[in-house]
Amino acid sequence: MIKPESPATAAAILAAKDPAKTWHDYEASAGKMKLKVPASISPAQMKVINQNQQLMDDLGANATPAIYYMNKDNTLQQVVGLPEKAQLDAMMGQP
Template identity: 45%
Template sequence: MSAQGAAEKLPQPLQSLQKQGLEVKGQFDVGPNLHGYVIQYQGQGSTVFLTPDKQHAIVGNLIDSSGNNLSDPQVEKYVYAPMGKQMWSRLESSRWITVGNVKAPRIVYAFFDPFCPYCAQFWEKARPWLDSDKVQLRVLLVGILRPESTPRAAAIMMAKDPSKALKDYENTHGKTSPSLPDTVNPDVASALKSNLQLMENLGSDATPTIYYLNPKGRLQQQQGLPPDDDTMNTIMGSKP
């Protein structure tokens, strides 16, 4: 169904919401006389319910007699699950450096700036999982903290073995690093720019920003250094 055709079939209150920039992502029924719609605005999901005459819409959550939120599963289904899959796909298709066993069952993405002290601390915390081959860490380098960040990131990405260059750099706290290039390869410069744009598009403005999937397959974000061991275990899995 075309977008125009779909809009024409929507009740007038929902068409009014669309004109305000809200997207209708799905429809569900709660009993014969209550029709619900899932809406999305600026990355956030909610539900709308029409009055029986379809002339008015009520925005909010629907709660049953037992106190269960009937809106949450619908918002998850129509907004957050598809959004998470799309974001994970974008991470998969980006330019990252693999650390750890490429066949590890668990994959974690992280945006790193070479001069980020919290990235270095996360690296140290993550090493038991990486050394035990339980996690594949995919690092997306960006340059945001210093003028030297971008050329340093480019030097690591342009190394003969970027994975080894990154490990050596992090394991020695920046004392071992490839020489800064006189000229950055165009594909590397483009990748660094794309990584920064992707980080911003995913709603992050700091490093490290870490992405992983929870047991239900929903994308999760941890911005900044994980505060405790429990959070690390949640991100990386049970500690080896």
């Protein structure tokens, strides 16, 4: 885990009505946004968290966010940290 509180933070984001927006807002707040942290993490959520952690370990990611994508040459790329809009658009194939 990145930090001891990371599983609870991840569970709160996964349990949100809109996890993608919640993650975005949390990252944009530099981790200062108050999350609705569950009293306990369900087995299903813990499974997802563990799978994500294993994937990060396998790919050598040591910080979050870590974004992986295939570029136009079909080569795996890694971006650590929240990218600027222009970089994110380019990563997602936007002009």
